[in-house]
Amino acid sequence: MKQLRETFQELTRFKSALVGLGILAVIVALAIYTVITIPYGKAVRLWRGGEDMWRYNPVNAKPAWINYFTPRKLPQTRVLRSEEHAQMEEETVGKTSRKVTITYQFRYTADLPPSELALVYKPAFKKKRPLVSVTWVTPDGREYTFGRITVKSVSVHGRYWYSISRDQKLVQLFGTQNVEEGLFCRVDDMKRVQKGDHRVVITAYLFEPDASIETELVLYGTVHGLAGTDHLRRDIMVGLLWGTPVALSFGLAAALGTMITSVIIAALGAWFGGYADSLVQRLTEIRMIIPTLPILIMVGMFFSKSIWAILATLLVLNIIESSVKNYRAIFLQEKNAPYIEAARSYGAGHMRIIFRYLIPRVIPWLIPSFVLAVPSYVFLEAALAVLGLGDPVLPTWGKVLSDAYGRGALFQGHYYWVLEPAFMLMVTGFGFTMIGHALDRIFNPRLREI
Amino acid sequence: MIRLARYTFMRAIAIFFALVIGIFLTIVVANMGGYVDKIKKAQVEESISMSVFTNPAYKNLTTEEKRELIDKLVALELERLGLDKPFIRLDRNFLRSRAFKYLIDALTLNLGFAEHIHSTSGSKRVWIIIQERLPYSVLLFTSASLIVFFTSIYVALVLSRRYGSIWDRLSVSLAPLSTAPPWFYGVILILIFAASLRLLPFGGFVSIPPPKNPFAYALSVILHMILPLSAWFISGIFASVYSWRTFFLIYSSEDYVEMARAKGVPGRELERRYILRPTLPPIITSFALMLISAWMGAIITESVFKWPGLGSLYMEAINSFDTPVIVGLTMIYAYLLGITVFVLDFIYALVDPRIKVGGGSAI
Numbered sequence: 001m002k003q004l005r006e007t008f009q010e011l012t013r014f015k016s017a018l019v020g021l022g023i024l025a026v027i028v029a030l031a032i033y034t035v036i037t038i039p040y041g042k043a044v045r046l047w048r049g050g051e052d053m054w055r056y057n058p059v060n061a062k063p064a065w066i067n068y069f070t071p072r073k074l075p076q077t078r079v080l081r082s083e084e085h086a087q088m089e090e091e092t093v094g095k096t097s098r099k100v101t102i103t104y105q106f107r108y109t110a111d112l113p114p115s116e117l118a119l120v121y122k123p124a125f126k127k128k129r130p131l132v133s134v135t136w137v138t139p140d141g142r143e144y145t146f147g148r149i150t151v152k153s154v155s156v157h158g159r160y161w162y163s164i165s166r167d168q169k170l171v172q173l174f175g176t177q178n179v180e181e182g183l184f185c186r187v188d189d190m191k192r193v194q195k196g197d198h199r200v201v202i203t204a205y206l207f208e209p210d211a212s213i214e215t216e217l218v219l220y221g222t223v224h225g226l227a228g229t230d231h232l233r234r235d236i237m238v239g240l241l242w243g244t245p246v247a248l249s250f251g252l253a254a255a256l257g258t259m260i261t262s263v264i265i266a267a268l269g270a271w272f273g274g275y276a277d278s279l280v281q282r283l284t285e286i287r288m289i290i291p292t293l294p295i296l297i298m299v300g301m302f303f304s305k306s307i308w309a310i311l312a313t314l315l316v317l318n319i320i321e322s323s324v325k326n327y328r329a330i331f332l333q334e335k336n337a338p339y340i341e342a343a344r345s346y347g348a349g350h351m352r353i354i355f356r357y358l359i360p361r362v363i364p365w366l367i368p369s370f371v372l373a374v375p376s377y378v379f380l381e382a383a384l385a386v387l388g389l390g391d392p393v394l395p396t397w398g399k400v401l402s403d404a405y406g407r408g409a410l411f412q413g414h415y416y417w418v419l420e421p422a423f424m425l426m427v428t429g430f431g432f433t434m435i436g437h438a439l440d441r442i443f444n445p446r447l448r449e450i
Numbered sequence: 451m452i453r454l455a456r457y458t459f460m461r462a463i464a465i466f467f468a469l470v471i472g473i474f475l476t477i478v479v480a481n482m483g484g485y486v487d488k489i490k491k492a493q494v495e496e497s498i499s500m501s502v503f504t505n506p507a508y509k510n511l512t513t514e515e516k517r518e519l520i521d522k523l524v525a526l527e528l529e530r531l532g533l534d535k536p537f538i539r540l541d542r543n544f545l546r547s548r549a550f551k552y553l554i555d556a557l558t559l560n561l562g563f564a565e566h567i568h569s570t571s572g573s574k575r576v577w578i579i580i581q582e583r584l585p586y587s588v589l590l591f592t593s594a595s596l597i598v599f600f601t602s603i604y605v606a607l608v609l610s611r612r613y614g615s616i617w618d619r620l621s622v623s624l625a626p627l628s629t630a631p632p633w634f635y636g637v638i639l640i641l642i643f644a645a646s647l648r649l650l651p652f653g654g655f656v657s658i659p660p661p662k663n664p665f666a667y668a669l670s671v672i673l674h675m676i677l678p679l680s681a682w683f684i685s686g687i688f689a690s691v692y693s694w695r696t697f698f699l700i701y702s703s704e705d706y707v708e709m710a711r712a713k714g715v716p717g718r719e720l721e722r723r724y725i726l727r728p729t730l731p732p733i734i735t736s737f738a739l740m741l742i743s744a745w746m747g748a749i750i751t752e753s754v755f756k757w758p759g760l761g762s763l764y765m766e767a768i769n770s771f772d773t774p775v776i777v778g779l780t781m782i783y784a785y786l787l788g789i790t791v792f793v794l795d796f797i798y799a800l801v802d803p804r805i806k807v808g809g810g811s812a813i
Contacts, residue, residue, distance in 0.1 A: 285465065285791070288468070289784050289788050290784065291476070291780055293750075294476075294776070294783055297764070298776060298777075299479070301768055301776070322739075376631075379629075379634065383750045386753075387753065389768075401637070405637065405754075410637075411645065422634065422638060426634075433629045437626065
């Protein structure tokens with residue numbers, strides 16, 4: 001315990017180690033926060049939920065903070081509910097029918113048109129479907145009437161989604177422009193938004209006495225939340241957050257697991273020497289020839305893509321890793337130390353010497369390489385995900401990156417989508433490496449002198 | 451020289467055994483799901499039913515009779531191939547088990563036929579497909595490894611001479627940059643230079659359509675190589691410089707170096723004869739390990755850059771579930787690793803004075 005504290009104090013003398021410890025603390029805190037606020041089941045549901053889960057999010061929206069850095073203000077998603085944002089008028093037509101007029105009046109000041117427009121109808125009726133139509137009056141007084149439909153089968157959560165962006169009439173009318181540009185941009189300059197008040201009037205005819213209708217006008221933005229959204233409207237933040245505990249546990253478990261067995265085997269070989277030693281050496285050579293990544297890929301392809309299956313394979317493959325050679329060299333040196341001789345002379349058994357004296361003695365040498373090994377496994381997980389062998393249920397950084405890469409984020413300019421998981425990976429790697437390098441200088445006496 | 455030959459021979463045998471066992475284990479892993487068997491069975495069934503249905507001698511048979519005939523022939527063929535027997539037997543009959551047969555097939559590079567992928571020449575033989583892709587991987591990753599290796603040794607020597615200078619401290623603080631693997635930098639570099647600045651191609655080997663003029667062709671290849679090489683370079687150089695610098699610093703504080711310095715041996719010669727020469731074996735070992743990791747890491751880097759080498763082939767095979775190609779490539783990787791280890795051992799023997807006999811004039 002005392003040694004631990006001393007090590008820690010020594011560690012804080014290095015500036016880079018302090019930065020590394022800071023990064024590590026933030027990441028661990030983030031991981032704990034994530035696991036508490038978004039439990040495993042919820043994370044999986046959110047990530048696999050499909051579009052229904054994320055219906056109100058825009059597709060491929062940039063993170064919202066980007067607005068602080070751009071001169072042009074990008075719009076956020078706005079959901080205008082008829083109960084709150086519109087005036088409703090009702091008049092009776094004929095005997096049982098009623099005409100409901102829902103009038104939205106809203107101001108649009110962003111520098112870019114919305115990315116998508118949708119109308120959500122929440123009708124209540126028994127048999128006769130309401131008949132609706134929409135009139136859109138732009139700030140410069142142009143008037144468009146469209147969307148004359150009967151609200152058909154009610155799909156998601158009692159809501160009927162009508163996509164204004166894909167309205168046949170508007171699409172034909174605006175021709176080369178898309179619908180959002182047509183409604184929100186100036187006539188003389190198709191790239192500039194006409195700022196001002198829009199008026200949207202929805203006329204609904206209800207044919208039953210106790211029928212009713214509510215609407216939501218959804219102006220999808222081009223920015224969303226802290227991290228933006230992906231092609232399935234998912235909040236990338238979920239992936240970034242959940243990637244943290246996954247990366248940490250995978251990296252730590254893999255680094256620890258592969259080190260323990262290798263150290264024990266190296267110690268056994270070095271202690272017993274002779275045939276045991278050469279057996280260990282030959283086994284190390286065999287291990288060097290077995291191609292790790294291809295086997296991991298084969299396992300991912302044939303058996304299971306689960307991150308834990310990959311971890312198990314990695315542990316089995318690395319029962320003997322190539323660094324056994326380095327460990328062996330250290331053990332050979334330590335083997336002849338006086339304290340080992342003393343242990344032997346008081347009659348300690350082989351196993352006692354190996355596990356109580358030899359291995360604990362070299363732990364200081366092992367800690368730096370353990371810390372340095374963690375990021376390599378974190379990146380390995382990401383690499384497998386980029387190859388399409390990511391865990392099928394869990395959101396991880398690698399999977400966000402692979403989605404981005406696979407969906408052509410680079411070609412379409414969705415750089416945030418690539419950069420965010422890359423940033424997380426890089427920062428985590430940096431944290432561990434900085435601490436590892438500092439530890440190396442503390443524990444490695446030859447490095448200490450220089 | 452005899453000792454050198456004997457040493458080389460012994461190492462060759464040891465590595466060959468390691469290779470055999472390594473490949474054998476790979477086969478066992480690859481076959482665990484029974485996929486290789488399934489593929490072979492399917493191949494047999496397909497080829498036999500094709501031959502029966504197209505053979506004019508069986509034209510007059512009814513469909514049922516043909517089916518029966520096919521079943522009989524398939525059973526015979528499976529028996530001949532040993533597919534009706536268990537995969538592995540750990541007794542006297544091991545030499546007759548299929549695992550052994552697969553091992554011999556793999557060792558003799560009898561890799562069979564691909565299911566979907568074919569070479570540009572149209573062949574479906576896995577070995578020919580691999581042969582076609584191998585040079586691309588060798589070109590890119592050998593040059594990348596060589597560049598990183600020589601640059602880092604040179605820079606490390608310079609830095610170790612100027613220990614404590616700004617450049618030295620900078621190199622130490624930049625070392626963590628090497629945490630990220632090459633494919634990672636590949637993505638970032640593509641984002642900057644291909645997607646954003648549009649200066650360099652996203653990936654591939656040569657522009658499409660390939661230029662007719664050989665000079666234009668070479669130029670196009672070089673343009674396509676810049677980003678993957680840089681990715682490899684950025685990922686490798688910082689850690690490499692850092693560790694070599696530390697290594698040289700440790701060695702330059704050895705007594706015999708101090709002695710030589712006191713004698714007035716000039717700096718360059720001191721470096722060459724008193725620091726580089728005795729540290730050559732570990733330098734070469736690390737170069738070997740770097741090459742090996744280059745072969746391994748190539749899979750992902752190549753697929754990020756769409757470089758048409760073995761790595762991309764691997765990805766294509768994964769995406770189309772082309773097991774024979776995957777198993778074949780795994781064999782090739784095992785061979786490459788084995789050969790690299792062997793060549794290294796050989797060079798090691800050449801430079802290690804404890805093994806070398808009768809060549810004392812070098813020092």
